[in-house]
Amino acid sequence: MALIVQKYGGTSVANPERINKVAERVARKYHAGNQVVVVVSAMSGETNRLTSLATEVSDRPSLREMDVLLSTGEQVTIALLCMALHTVGVQAVSYTGGQVHILTDDVHSKARIKKIDDKKIRSDLNSGSIVVVAGFQGTDENGNITTLGRGGSDTTAVALAAALKADECQIYTDVDGVYTTDPRTVPEARKLEAITYEEMLEMASLGAKVLQIRSVEFASKYKVPLRVLSSFEEGKGTLITSEDQLSACDKEESKMEQALISGIAFNKDEAKLTLVGVPDQPGVAHHILGPIGKANIEVDMIIQNVGLDNTTDFTFTVHRNDYERAMEVLEDVRKELGAETVTGDTKIVKLSLVGVGMRSHVGIAATMFETLANEGINIRMISTSEIKISVVIDEKYLELGVRALHTAFKLDQVGV
Amino acid sequence: MALIVQKYGGTSVANPERINKVAERVARKYHAGNQVVVVVSAMSGETNRLTSLATEVSDRPSLREMDVLLSTGEQVTIALLCMALHTVGVQAVSYTGGQVHILTDDVHSKARIKKIDDKKIRSDLNSGSIVVVAGFQGTDENGNITTLGRGGSDTTAVALAAALKADECQIYTDVDGVYTTDPRTVPEARKLEAITYEEMLEMASLGAKVLQIRSVEFASKYKVPLRVLSSFEEGKGTLITSEDQLSACDKEESKMEQALISGIAFNKDEAKLTLVGVPDQPGVAHHILGPIGKANIEVDMIIQNVGLDNTTDFTFTVHRNDYERAMEVLEDVRKELGAETVTGDTKIVKLSLVGVGMRSHVGIAATMFETLANEGINIRMISTSEIKISVVIDEKYLELGVRALHTAFKLDQVGV
Numbered sequence: 001m002a003l004i005v006q007k008y009g010g011t012s013v014a015n016p017e018r019i020n021k022v023a024e025r026v027a028r029k030y031h032a033g034n035q036v037v038v039v040v041s042a043m044s045g046e047t048n049r050l051t052s053l054a055t056e057v058s059d060r061p062s063l064r065e066m067d068v069l070l071s072t073g074e075q076v077t078i079a080l081l082c083m084a085l086h087t088v089g090v091q092a093v094s095y096t097g098g099q100v101h102i103l104t105d106d107v108h109s110k111a112r113i114k115k116i117d118d119k120k121i122r123s124d125l126n127s128g129s130i131v132v133v134a135g136f137q138g139t140d141e142n143g144n145i146t147t148l149g150r151g152g153s154d155t156t157a158v159a160l161a162a163a164l165k166a167d168e169c170q171i172y173t174d175v176d177g178v179y180t181t182d183p184r185t186v187p188e189a190r191k192l193e194a195i196t197y198e199e200m201l202e203m204a205s206l207g208a209k210v211l212q213i214r215s216v217e218f219a220s221k222y223k224v225p226l227r228v229l230s231s232f233e234e235g236k237g238t239l240i241t242s243e244d245q246l247s248a249c250d251k252e253e254s255k256m257e258q259a260l261i262s263g264i265a266f267n268k269d270e271a272k273l274t275l276v277g278v279p280d281q282p283g284v285a286h287h288i289l290g291p292i293g294k295a296n297i298e299v300d301m302i303i304q305n306v307g308l309d310n311t312t313d314f315t316f317t318v319h320r321n322d323y324e325r326a327m328e329v330l331e332d333v334r335k336e337l338g339a340e341t342v343t344g345d346t347k348i349v350k351l352s353l354v355g356v357g358m359r360s361h362v363g364i365a366a367t368m369f370e371t372l373a374n375e376g377i378n379i380r381m382i383s384t385s386e387i388k389i390s391v392v393i394d395e396k397y398l399e400l401g402v403r404a405l406h407t408a409f410k411l412d413q414v415g416v
Numbered sequence: 417m418a419l420i421v422q423k424y425g426g427t428s429v430a431n432p433e434r435i436n437k438v439a440e441r442v443a444r445k446y447h448a449g450n451q452v453v454v455v456v457s458a459m460s461g462e463t464n465r466l467t468s469l470a471t472e473v474s475d476r477p478s479l480r481e482m483d484v485l486l487s488t489g490e491q492v493t494i495a496l497l498c499m500a501l502h503t504v505g506v507q508a509v510s511y512t513g514g515q516v517h518i519l520t521d522d523v524h525s526k527a528r529i530k531k532i533d534d535k536k537i538r539s540d541l542n543s544g545s546i547v548v549v550a551g552f553q554g555t556d557e558n559g560n561i562t563t564l565g566r567g568g569s570d571t572t573a574v575a576l577a578a579a580l581k582a583d584e585c586q587i588y589t590d591v592d593g594v595y596t597t598d599p600r601t602v603p604e605a606r607k608l609e610a611i612t613y614e615e616m617l618e619m620a621s622l623g624a625k626v627l628q629i630r631s632v633e634f635a636s637k638y639k640v641p642l643r644v645l646s647s648f649e650e651g652k653g654t655l656i657t658s659e660d661q662l663s664a665c666d667k668e669e670s671k672m673e674q675a676l677i678s679g680i681a682f683n684k685d686e687a688k689l690t691l692v693g694v695p696d697q698p699g700v701a702h703h704i705l706g707p708i709g710k711a712n713i714e715v716d717m718i719i720q721n722v723g724l725d726n727t728t729d730f731t732f733t734v735h736r737n738d739y740e741r742a743m744e745v746l747e748d749v750r751k752e753l754g755a756e757t758v759t760g761d762t763k764i765v766k767l768s769l770v771g772v773g774m775r776s777h778v779g780i781a782a783t784m785f786e787t788l789a790n791e792g793i794n795i796r797m798i799s800t801s802e803i804k805i806s807v808v809i810d811e812k813y814l815e816l817g818v819r820a821l822h823t824a825f826k827l828d829q830v831g832v
Binding site: 016017019020023050053054056057058059061062064065066068069071072075076078079080081082083084086087093094096098099143144145 | 432433435436439466469470472473474475477478480481482484485487488491492494495496497498499500502503509510512514515559560561
């Protein structure tokens with residue numbers, strides 16, 4: 001008997017008909033002899049509906065009250081799913097985040113889970129019940145309702161799987177797995193059978209929006225095998241697990257060993273800013289990024305060119321929504337530091353190769369740059385980590401670049 | 417400084433615009449130097465929306481899960497009202513029933529409040545905040561979400577007022593007070609300035625749907641002065657309080673002393689059933705009403721005629737929705753008891769005179785019967801209590817009967 005945590009996203013529970021379908025799927029898993037915990041999101045559209053109600057009463061709704069408001073979305077779904085499970089004849093009980101003591105910090109709208117009390121859930125499972133838990137939400141130490149932020153239901157599922165030491169955490173979504181790149185951009189994109197936590201983290205953080213980053217971190221930390229599957233089609237989806245477990249699988253199936261690159265991710269949500277002609281002196285990065293951080297703007301890539309004439313150019317990327325604000329802050333910094341000018345560009349895209357294979361193989365960066373050069377694509381920024389290489393290019397070259405790299409690294413070919 | 421509990425019903429918070437209006441009204445009360453606790457219902461239409469979602473996934477949704485589902489309605493409103501209060505510049509914090517420990521029994525969909533922990537609310541009030549609490553809901557001892565049933569938000573408000581020893585509990589609704597009878601039926605209906613708990617109980621239980629019965633019982637038990645007001649118009653509404661306090665007011669204002677009758681209530685939701693020719697023997701009432709009770713059918717009026725030939729006729733009224741079922745049960749009872757026939761009628765209406773003045777005045781029943789007789793209205797059943805006289809008449813005579821009585825008892829005249 002396995003203990004499975006399943007998570008169904010908003011589109012999977014978008015209406016009563018789909019909720020009935022989810023109930024059937026969950027019941028099958030249960031009748032196959034598993035203990036099943038289900039985590040659900042709000043029905044798709046519901047969060048937007050609630051948010052627009054809020055904006056009608058307040059320009060800047062309090063974060064605490066937004067959490068009270070939005071958490072009702074998942075509460076509706078847990079009740080409906082339990083009713084649907086009863087209809088197909090299985091025992092089921094629903095809990096809000098607070099009811100199963102998903103204890104979080106008190107950062108409203110993006111709280112982090114600190115502890116989960118699994119007593120209630122275990123006792124229900126042992127008495128033969130399916131347990132349905134509201135994703136995305138918890139309560140802080142004072143009993144205030146908190147939410148985990150965008151995609152937080154994934155995190156709830158993984159955290160529950162970790163607390164319950166579940167055999168697998170299955171994330172049901174509207175895609176049937178993790179692809180080598182976005183299939184909408186590259187039709188040749190191929191579904192991966194498996195991928196490591198690290199690769200998935202790079203893929204996720206770089207814009208492959210299959211899973212929420214924090215849930216993958218959580219899964220990695222607690223070694224929870226994670227599987228991404230489609231709610232609408234049958235299939236084995238993509239398994240996300242540790243490198244050790246993955247190579248154990250590989251040996252069995254003698255696959256994937258030569259895979260250098262798992263995928264190509266891209267992110268169109270960034271903008272880049274450059275402070276030109278900064279006096280090249282110690283502490284300059286801090287002088288620039290300090291005020292940006294204070295303005296609560298998150299910085300992604302950072303590049304400082306080698307200085308000429310005792311000056312240097314300092315470039316970084318931020319989310320496009322933060323671009324205007326970042327420009328303002330940077331203008332103040334420019335005056336303070338006596339730098340020449342501030343320039344910026346929102347029409348860029350970040351494109352990244354991801355793969356644990358990079359660790360043991362040289363020449364991947366060279367192949368990447370060569371491939372892009374052959375297509376006449378100018379690289380504006382480069383940044384690397386142990387298992388990824390990111391470049392910033394002009395937005396218009398996105399499709400061309402991704403497709404060229406997809407072919408160059410043979411990602412179109414199954415089983416390579 | 418007074419402590420006021422205000423309750424706003426579904427139509428008062430039907431949309432963001434109305435919620436903003438409620439916020440302004442609450443803020444005025446607060447700025448006038450009062451401590452204010454606000455209890456809200458779900459936005460009107462929301463409960464129906466949720467219920468129809470439930471019926472789409474289940475023919476007979478579990479009561480526990482219905483409570484989980486429906487309780488989201490009020491949770492949405494508390495968050496929105498707090499946001500609206502912040503917008504008008506006052507401090508406010510929202511709580512679900514569970515968060516302020518409104519402890520109930522575990523009877524889902526019609527739970528009763530057992531205890532309220534007022535610590536959190538008091539502390540917030542003392543720090544200058546308005547406290548907004550979700551009506552209609554609580555949690556049982558095991559932390560399961562419960563709801564109080566139809567109109568339960570009134571009960572929440574009164575229970576909170578009692579727990580907090582509030583100076584007044586104000587129920588804002590879509591009518592501007594309690595009337596001598598339904599103004600839609602009798603245009604001459606007059607708004608009452610004050611009424612006793614007992615009268616209000618009779619009025620409420622007899623179909624004047626201004627306040628939920630249980631909330632008036634609660635108010636009476638804990639001597640909470642209750643006031644019914646309109647959310648949409650200014651005005652002092654109707655005060656519902658104890659006879660002692662009322663006569664104290666009366667002396668000051670030298671009013672209402674001669675009022676024999678406070679109002680005329682009527683109820684069109686009943687149906688009557690008669691078991692004809694029952695052997696007149698001890699225990700016959702129990703034999704008939706036992707099975708009806710077991711079928712979970714509530715009985716209102718009961719009349720047993722004096723027996724002739726050792727048989728008797730037994731008549732009682734039930735809610736119209738229960739009529740078919742009650743007929744079936746009664747048919748079984750008929751066979752068992754060897755009674756003659758079962759007859760029934762759904763086209764009836766119950767009409768009641770209510771007033772504490774009856775206690776000290778004779779002849780009220782006689783005047784009532786005479787008035788109806790003068791209009792040619794046949795009385796089918798009669799039932800009396802200390803402060804009310806109810807008759808069942810044919811439905812078609814409802815308006816005629818109420819208007820005739822309204823005039824006969826001079827209810828049209830202000831200050832009588």
